[in-house]
Amino acid sequence: METSLPLKTLLHTLATLALVTTFALIVARQLLACVEAYAVHSLLLALVAALLGYATGIAHLYVLAGVTLAVKTVLIPLLFRRLIHGSVHEKRELQFYVGVPAGLLVCGGLVLLAFHATRPLAAALALPVRPLLEVGMAVFLIGVFVTASRREAVPQVVGLLCAENGVFLAALATAYGLPLLVEFGLFFDLVITVLVMGILVGRMHVLLSTTDTEKLQRLRG
Secondary structure, eight states: OOOOHHHHHHHHHHHHHHHHHHHHHHHOOBHHHHHHHHHHHHHHHHHHHHHHHHHHOOHHHHHHHHHHIIIIIIIHHHHHHHHHHHHSOTTOBOOBSSOHHHHHHHHHHHHHHHHHHTHHHHTTSOGGGHHHHHHHHHHHHHHHHHHHHBOBHHHHHHHHHHHHHHHHHHHHHHHSSOOHHHHHHHHHHHHHHHHHHHHHHHHHHHHHSOOBTHHHHTTOO
């Protein structure tokens, strides 16, 4: 794939911003901040897909960018905001298993691990898309860590969605995205997941007056 220097620079800048936005999930202290970080993260991915479509001339990348913008940047964050306004107070402080300073150190290590692990495969890719694979793997690992290090249900799901964004970014780097039928199926699954999660979180808040998943473990036995 041949790209001009401005396009290559813009692509690398978007990948860097996507990685920085993922770190925002680690320092976010409120539920709504996590949702907004995910919306910005998804917007950056939509821009990456559109830019790759422009650089390669592959039409389905424009469709992928549009659907990503509609579903991940608009629809899913809207569902989250309705959930937060309806059953969970948006100013609520998050509960952590791992504190923010330790979490940032762990995520820094995960970034180094991702860049090292993907180096052999990235070396075989075209230079403009090489950072997308490395950043995609780093975003995936950080998303999984966010899910494991948060006690609240909403940030846990946001972490999983962020990890899926990492897989999406890596797929753009290696194969310019998955087939459209597969992508549409994934988008549908994401929306259903968020809807089911919203129902469960709402019931948790009504019955337990909290969305702390650790409280559910005490109900076992």
